[in-house]
Amino acid sequence: xxxxxxxxxxTALDRAxxxxxxxxxxxxxxxxxxxxxxKRDQVQxxxxxxxxxxxxxxxxxxxxxxxxxxxxxxAIAGVQTALTEFPEINHVYLASGACLxxxxxxxxxxYLAERPRTDFIESVTTEDVPWTIGGLDHERFTLRFPFSxxxxxxxxDRYVAxxxxxxxxxxxxxxxxxxxxxxxxxxxRRTLETILKDPDRDIYERYFSRVWIPDESYxxxxxxxxxxxxxxxxxxxSKFDFQGKxxxxxxxxxxxxxxxxxxxxxxxxxxxxxxxxxxxxxxxGIKNRAEPNPGKIDRLFSKAVDRRTRGRAGxxxxxxxxxxxxxxxxxxxxxxxxxxxxxxxxxxxxxxxKTLGTRVHGHLYHPDxxxxxxxxxxxxxxxxxxxxxxxxxxxxFLTNLIWATRGERQxxxxxxxxxxxxxxxxxxxxxxxxxxxxxxxxxxxxHSRQSFVDLRKRAAHLQRVEQGHLDILRSPHTRARVRIxxxxxxxxxxMEPLQTIIDEIAPRTQRRLSEAPxxxxxxxxxxxxxxxxxxxxxxxxxxxxxVGADPLPPTRAPHKPYLVK
Amino acid sequence: xxxxSAYRLRLQRQRWRIRAFxxxxxxxxxxxxxxxIRPDDVLCFTTLRNERIRLPYFLKYYRxxxxxxxxxxxxxxxxxTREYLAEQPDVSLWTTDRxxxxxxxxxxxxxxxxxxxxxGHWCLTVDVDEFFIYPFCDTRPxxxxxxxxxxxxxxxxxxxxxxxxxxxxxDAVPYREGQSPFEIANWFDSGNYTIKKNKRFGNLWIxxxxxxxxxxxxxxxxxxxxxxxxxxxxxxxxxxxxxTHELLPRGLNLxxxxxxxxxxxxxxxxxxxxxxxxxxxxxxxxxxxxxANSHEYRAYNAVLKDDxxxxxxxSEKYINWRQLEILGLMSKGNWA
Numbered sequence: 001x002x003x004x005x006x007x008x009x010x011t012a013l014d015r016a017x018x019x020x021x022x023x024x025x026x027x028x029x030x031x032x033x034x035x036x037x038x039k040r041d042q043v044q045x046x047x048x049x050x051x052x053x054x055x056x057x058x059x060x061x062x063x064x065x066x067x068x069x070x071x072x073x074x075a076i077a078g079v080q081t082a083l084t085e086f087p088e089i090n091h092v093y094l095a096s097g098a099c100l101x102x103x104x105x106x107x108x109x110x111y112l113a114e115r116p117r118t119d120f121i122e123s124v125t126t127e128d129v130p131w132t133i134g135g136l137d138h139e140r141f142t143l144r145f146p147f148s149x150x151x152x153x154x155x156x157d158r159y160v161a162x163x164x165x166x167x168x169x170x171x172x173x174x175x176x177x178x179x180x181x182x183x184x185x186x187x188x189r190r191t192l193e194t195i196l197k198d199p200d201r202d203i204y205e206r207y208f209s210r211v212w213i214p215d216e217s218y219x220x221x222x223x224x225x226x227x228x229x230x231x232x233x234x235x236x237x238s239k240f241d242f243q244g245k246x247x248x249x250x251x252x253x254x255x256x257x258x259x260x261x262x263x264x265x266x267x268x269x270x271x272x273x274x275x276x277x278x279x280x281x282x283x284x285g286i287k288n289r290a291e292p293n294p295g296k297i298d299r300l301f302s303k304a305v306d307r308r309t310r311g312r313a314g315x316x317x318x319x320x321x322x323x324x325x326x327x328x329x330x331x332x333x334x335x336x337x338x339x340x341x342x343x344x345x346x347x348x349x350x351x352x353x354k355t356l357g358t359r360v361h362g363h364l365y366h367p368d369x370x371x372x373x374x375x376x377x378x379x380x381x382x383x384x385x386x387x388x389x390x391x392x393x394x395x396x397f398l399t400n401l402i403w404a405t406r407g408e409r410q411x412x413x414x415x416x417x418x419x420x421x422x423x424x425x426x427x428x429x430x431x432x433x434x435x436x437x438x439x440x441x442x443x444x445x446x447h448s449r450q451s452f453v454d455l456r457k458r459a460a461h462l463q464r465v466e467q468g469h470l471d472i473l474r475s476p477h478t479r480a481r482v483r484i485x486x487x488x489x490x491x492x493x494x495m496e497p498l499q500t501i502i503d504e505i506a507p508r509t510q511r512r513l514s515e516a517p518x519x520x521x522x523x524x525x526x527x528x529x530x531x532x533x534x535x536x537x538x539x540x541x542x543x544x545x546x547v548g549a550d551p552l553p554p555t556r557a558p559h560k561p562y563l564v565k
Numbered sequence: 566x567x568x569x570s571a572y573r574l575r576l577q578r579q580r581w582r583i584r585a586f587x588x589x590x591x592x593x594x595x596x597x598x599x600x601x602i603r604p605d606d607v608l609c610f611t612t613l614r615n616e617r618i619r620l621p622y623f624l625k626y627y628r629x630x631x632x633x634x635x636x637x638x639x640x641x642x643x644x645x646t647r648e649y650l651a652e653q654p655d656v657s658l659w660t661t662d663r664x665x666x667x668x669x670x671x672x673x674x675x676x677x678x679x680x681x682x683x684x685g686h687w688c689l690t691v692d693v694d695e696f697f698i699y700p701f702c703d704t705r706p707x708x709x710x711x712x713x714x715x716x717x718x719x720x721x722x723x724x725x726x727x728x729x730x731x732x733x734x735x736d737a738v739p740y741r742e743g744q745s746p747f748e749i750a751n752w753f754d755s756g757n758y759t760i761k762k763n764k765r766f767g768n769l770w771i772x773x774x775x776x777x778x779x780x781x782x783x784x785x786x787x788x789x790x791x792x793x794x795x796x797x798x799x800x801x802x803x804x805x806x807x808x809t810h811e812l813l814p815r816g817l818n819l820x821x822x823x824x825x826x827x828x829x830x831x832x833x834x835x836x837x838x839x840x841x842x843x844x845x846x847x848x849x850x851x852x853x854x855x856x857a858n859s860h861e862y863r864a865y866n867a868v869l870k871d872d873x874x875x876x877x878x879x880s881e882k883y884i885n886w887r888q889l890e891i892l893g894l895m896s897k898g899n900w901a
Binding site: 241242245248250251269271301303304305307309310311312315316317318319322323326327328378379380381382383384386388389393396397404 | 701704705706708712716724725754755756757761769775777778782783820821823825826829830881894896897898
């Protein structure tokens with residue numbers, strides 16, 4: 001009872017040689033297939049290096065090209081040599097020159113000896129494989145592939161398209177149910193012999209020689225016909241990335257590989273000296289009987305694929321600059337925009353900061369300077385308060401700020417006095433929570449003692465700007481959480497909207513607001529609006545303020561903070 | 566992109582190639598050891614002037630990384646740079662006294678050298694004050710990266726320039742020969758970079774960092790570009806257009822993902838702000854051999870006279886590449 005290895009080698013022959021030597025000296029026969037394309041002197045050197053080992057053989061060489069029948073042919077040739085030359089072996093393990101044994105050979109041998117009739121081969125029907133690249137799964141078996149994918153990609157693709165259009169189909173030989181799976185398997189002598197001695201072998205080989213990537217389907221399909229006991233997994237740890245090419249292991253994966261408890265890993269970077277030294281050392285590894293457990297490595301590589309395909313939301317950087325609509329989140333976390341609150345309430349920012357326990361910015365898009373929380377001139381990520389720098393790229397300013405303060409909710413004020421370029425961006429961002437009190441921009445005008453002619457002009461301008469902003473917020477493209485109140489409605493009952501906003505920002509606190517922000521004095525605001533009207537301007541965004549009426553509920557004193565139980 | 570603009574770019578590429586061909590005459594051989602280049606060597610291309618003090622560490626840094634050969638153009642140094650480089654066993658050196666500016670800031674010279682010697686190699690084009698960082702650079706040599714890029718059919722690798730600066734006046738601690746410049750200048754700006762897409766060449770145009778913040782806060786459009794593509798698997802038709810910011814053919818500039826994912830990318834740590842900078846910028850004021858009439862250097866001089874401190878309380882202290890990756894300045898992409 002023994003296990004023999006069939007090794008397919010084409011590059012890094014020195015590494016292949018040392019791995020073959022490792023197996024051979026541990027009493028495992030090795031049959032090596034060297035790619036026909038390898039130069040003769042290299043092959044000779046390679047063979048000479050292994051000449052002292054009597055249980056190493058070289059089989060007939062084929063010119064191997066990825067995706068074609070030649071690789072399966074090479075494997076078959078190796079298997080045949082192994083079965084005839086080494087009658088003692090019970091399992092044949094197919095490996096590549098870039099494979100590395102991670103556990104002592106004795107453990108593998110013991111593992112297989114306990115399961116003498118089990119074939120370890122990943123073999124899955126085409127309906128169930130999520131990992132085929134390029135959309136070819138079942139069509140691998142029904143189309144023809146005379147052109148090389150590597151060298152004549154265009155021809156390959158066009159011929160596939162043509163066959164699809166003409167609905168040309170190959171007939172799958174009777175008795176075969178197409179299965180796919182990892183190229184690296186470990187099969188029993190019995191199964192391999194029945195496969196090789198099958199009376200229909202010629203038919204199958206002719207069929208598979210025109211199948212796409214037959215090395216992932218020839219044995220995988222035929223074991224289903226011949227094997228009695230299939231364990232559908234590969235003993236070789238081999239991970240593929242989103243392009244379908246194998247992940248490579250380096251020196252820094254040493255601990256990860258050790259803990260994986262897999263028998264063999266591929267593919268190893270040829271210059272990963274530490275890996276080769278560690279795992280080919282005479283008594284490498286701690287003796288254990290654990291089942292292979294590649295979970296950690298799986299996670300590492302699936303994370304890598306995720307990073308490559310989805311990236312980090314809200315990050316714009318040198319190698320991730322998504323097209324509009326592909327950001328997978330325009331910003332990286334939620335933030336709140338308050339419009340009109342700072343005008344209507346005294347020290348609103350301080351109040352909000354206290355209530356939420358965070359820093360609250362002033363008008364980030366103020367035309368003169370960026371009003372960072374606490375009057376800072378420089379902020380997280382070394383963002384600078386210079387208005388020209390911010391206006392040079394207002395989006396980047398916001399996305400940078402949100403990115404640099406990850407984990408801390410950002411709140412800032414906005415209004416018609418600010419630079420408006422960012423409006424569309426925040427309106428289209430699902431992470432934005434925008435709360436607007438329309439017309440509140442009139443309150444500072446009301447308190448200022450400017451001449452009425454100037455005020456009128458200013459008010460008309462601000463109203464126009466805010467109307468434009470509101471049109472954006474109400475457009476069908478808006479994705480932000482938008483709430484809009486007219487000022488008249490808001491002052492009637494300010495606590496309820498505030499409570500709603502706060503609850504949304506910090507849902508877990510579940511606290512009733514105990515202290516309301518102080519509202520500015522609005523005595524005579526109605527008259528002020530009437531005066532504007534009398535001057536010929538129509539202020540409508542603030543809603544209906546009757547002349548002379550007290551805008552606040554009569555039961556509450558306008559100057560004192562009030563409590564809500 | 567239409568046929569017309571594609572053809573225009575082609576013409577432009579040919580123009581730079583012809584220019585590089587003409588400018589080859591300006592280069593005089595000092596030491597040529599290009600026979601020693603092995604087929605899978607990563608080559609480093611550099612043009613420099615009076616950088617003697619930086620050289621020992623520069624060479625050591627890239628030798629440790631696994632660079633196989635250095636091809637350098639010395640632009641009229643008079644501080645022993647030439648003599649020092651001529652003695653190095655893995656350096657091939659050319660020299661010229663001609664105008665750096667007229668050679669489009671050295672690009673023509675290097676385009677010639679890469680075309681002649683870089684063919685089929687991974688070529689790393691960096692300045693003497695730029696230190697290349699890539700994912701896993703502390704555990705994997707540069708060949709691991711280039712092998713992986715080859716296997717993934719990637720032809721160019723982006724690395725953004727990150728300006729490093731010391732805490733306190735930039736000339737407070739003098740740099741000693743052989744020392745890592747990042748023992749002194751080990752701070753950087755982590756999150757104030759802005760990106761625009763250059764429609765014409767398809768590359769990203771990145772600005773920001775301490776230079777934009779300290780020197781160009783009023784004229785941000787003039788802030789220097791930080792996007793760079795220093796590592797390219799060179800083929801004969803390739804050419805750098807402006808420094809290493811952009812290449813032609815323009816497919817090489819696509820080092821970023823447009824569909825939400827992250828491609829792998831590195832960084833160039835820029836050790837510009839050492840005590841030598843003060844002398845250099847004074848010299849450049851008179852020499853005027855740098856980009857756009859050295860307006861950058863004029864801006865530096867105006868600011869540095871009064872307050873030569875670039876450090877601020879949100880500056881980030883450099884630790885390693887993993888830190889840069891977490892901050893979102895570079896990415897591992899799908900390399901793991």
